[in-house]
Amino acid sequence: MDKISRMKELIEILNEASRAYYAEDREIMSNFEYDKLYDELVSLEEDTGTVLSSSPTVKIGYEAVDELPKEAHESPMLSLDKTKDREALREWLKDKEGLLSWKLDGLTIVLTYRDGSLFKAVTRGNGEIGEVITGNARTFVNLPHSIPYKGELILRGEAVISYTDFDRINETIEDIDARYKNPRNLCSGSVRQLNNEVTAARSVRLYAFTLVKADGVDFKNSRREQMEFLKNQGFEVVEYHVVNESDILERIQYFADAVTKNDIPSDGLVLTYDDIEYGRSLGRTAKFPRDAIAFKWQDEIRETKLLKIEWSPSRTGLINPVAIFEPVELEGTTVQRASVHNVSIVKDLKLGTGDTITVYKANMIIPQIAENKTCSGRFDQDDGGMIPDKCPACGGKTEIRKINDTEALYCINPDCPAKKIKSFTLFVSRDAMNIDGLSENTLEKFIGEGYIHEYADIFRLSAHKDELCKLEGFGEKSYNNLISAIDSARIVLLPKLIYSLGIPNVGLSNARIICREFDYDLDKVRHATIEELSGIDKVGGVIAGSFVDYFKDERHNKELDELINELTIEVPELDSSNEAISGKTFVITGSLEHYENRNALKDFIESKGGKVSGSVSAKTDYLINNDITSNSSKNKKAKELGVKIITEDDFLQLSHEESRTVPVTSEE
Known part of the structure; x- marks a missing residue:
């Protein structure tokens, strides 16, 4: 060719x-x-010496879809030139000062504020035309709805979903793995929803990285001044450091060391001149501005041999392919498995047992297959079942379903034990029924032996004492400890019970809100209508639909009736007499010294009529953090907004609980 x-x-x-x-x-x-x-x-x-007109080196992105209103940007949003050479960044900067920041991996949004209020939000789209998502942007958890500046303010920011929230959402949203395999894709789909109730449930955050317009403000020709201005308006800005030719390599290494610990997805760094006028004077090429450059991490790639594809069932029925290969060292750790995400990717990579593949860590964190060098394509041959027609857990039939041109494998057996195991694992987890001693492996044994068929059976395990004590690795001491933990779990708060049922889209926070709305009355809760649920703040139609659908199923109701016969459901006594807590909003971060964990502290605050939020905003009254001098994002945000930061001891004095001493569980 x-x-x-x-x-x-x-x-x-x-x-x-x-x-x-x-x-x-x-x-x-x-x-x-x-x-x-x-x-x-x-x-x-x-x-x-030839550049064709359709080349992506001179074209930007692709035309936006028609599902949302389209609008042209006032100034084009160009891609950035990029390099993987650290020394090239220093040569680019020369004797100038610059701002070095994360290149966040989400969806770029242009925001316009007028008269101190959000007026418009538009996605990047193809760089010239984007989609209007103003209603969705208003649900971003950290975006200010009003700001002190009353002129027209235009800024650009990156909408992202943290790794923590991505993992949490994957646990609660049915079939999400078939559609989204990383936080960036989930964020993009969430931001561009037609129904902003979906967006609101996804914990999307926005980090500002560029100020486009703010008439009448003197920024002293400095991008750093612009970033500080945005901070003072209440925006969270991307983490940045002012650098020069002498210290830029040191700062790059700082980011390299931090990337694996960063909860916000990133795919490199951005270097911009601090001198605004100098940067503008450089102009632009057909594709890139000349006042900024992107730095992409140099991927560490290793060659290895594919041993097999392991198919892992989930509680939703989705069966995920995982590549198992000969161990290799990547970014300082030994790696021998990587998610392949779905059937489409297995086919596209032409994977087969024994293939020579190269692997790397995406964003230096997530193991991925880079290339298949031999491409045997034995996924459709009888070599051990690359794409199984039977579920590896139950032996039932599987089927390939196509969603948005992506093929994924599902077990269609409603009684698949893998679904049961995953559901029971959630049921006994700390945030649910909190039963120690029932690991996933133990549950698998008990289900396999026929001791557990439904949730209520866990509370009847004492009927199988002789058999349990004879199980390998499970003697009388283990049995006694387990029965003690089960008996302790018989007294439960209704929100934890509802959460433990594994209703799609319903997390513990949603369960608390719903139960509180219906006065902790189980009968009212299970018979709630979509209209009633949709009207509850922070619930909305998506969660309401999942909730109502769950209780429409007669089998679910029968199993719940059996379960509540084994339980005592406690109604929390709300004490609004403590004026220091009642009606106040708290955010908790860092490890605790007096409360067992954050949920224990959260339960206490809510029992006193207070609220607990996951992020700091202008509505926050107190941030509880035992390290009040830390440079965490929550501490920074609290200081910017004037939110009081208190230690756990301060809180105990505030709540008149000074004498409290409880064993500690450290939380990150």
Whole structure:
């Protein structure tokens, strides 16, 4: 194939990937693969001196879809030129000062405020035309609805979903794995929803990174001044450091050391000149501005041998493919498995047992397959069941379902023990019924032996004492400890019981809100209508629909009736007499010294009529943090907004609980 023909082939492949990424919220290739093909195209264009009009090196993104109103940006949003060479960043900066910050991996949003209120929010789209998502943006958990500045303010920020929230959502939203395999895709789909109740349930955050317009404000020709101005308006800004030629390499290393601990997804760094006028004077190319450059981490790649594809069932019925390969060292740790996410990727990579593959850590965190060098494609052959037609857990039939052009494998047996095991694991977890001694492995044994069929059976395990004590690794001492833990769990608060049922989309916080609304009356809760539930603040139609659908199922109701015969449901006594707590909003962060864990402290605050939020905002009254001098994002936000930061001891004095001493469980 000649060079021009190869260029045309690459342009077609890259533009199709761009369409999927920007317009359809899905990925048909990894960032690693895209960058590799893109760099090949750039090299060919330099060799031939030819740049075709449809080349992604001169075009940006793809046209926005028609589901949301479209609007042109006042100024085009260009991509950034990029490098993987640290020394190249220092050469680019030369004798100037710059701002070095995270390059967050989410969805870029342009926000306009007028008269101190959010007026409009538009996605990046193709860089020239984006989609209006103003109603969705108002649900972002950390976005100020009103600001002190009353002129027209335009800024750009990155909407993101943290790894913590991504994991939490994957546990509660049915079938989410078939559609989203990383926080970026989940965020993009959440931000571009037609129903902003869905967005509100996804804990989307926005971090400002550029101020576009704020007439009448003197920024002293400094981007750092602009960032501080945005902070003072109540925005969370991307973490940045002022750098110069002498210390930039040290600062790059700081970010490199921090990336694996950062809860906010990132895919590199951005370096911008602090001198605004100097940056503007440099102008732009057809594709890139000249006042900023992106730094992409140099991926550490290792070659290894694929041993097998392991298929892992979930409680939703989705069966996830996981690549098992010969162990390799990556970014300082030994890695031997990587999620392949779905059937489509297994097929696209032409995976087969014994293939030679290369692996890396996406964003230096998540193991991924970069390339299959041998491409045997034995996934559809009888070599041990690359794509099984039977569920590995129950032996029942499987089926491949196609959602948004992505194929995923499902077990269609409603009584699949894997579904049961995952459901029971949630049921006994700390935030649910809190039964120690019932690990997933133990539950699997008990279900396999026929001791447990439904939730109520856990509370009848004493009927199988002789059999349990004879199980391998489970003697009389283990039995006695387990029965003691089970008996302790018989007294339960209604919100924990509701959460333990594993209702799709219903987390512990939602369960608390719903139970409180219906006066902790189980009969009222299980017979609540969609209209009643939708009217509750922070619930909305999506959660309401899942809740009502669950209790429409007669089997669920029968199992719940059996379960409550084994339990005593306590109604919390709300004490609003403590004026220091009642009606106040608290945020808890860091490890605790007096309360067993954050949930214990949260329960106490709510019992006194207070509220607990997951993020600091202008509505927060107190941030509880035993390290009040830390530079955590919550501490910074609290200081910016004037929210009082108190230690646990301060809180105990506030609540008149000075004498409290409880064993400690440290939480990150």
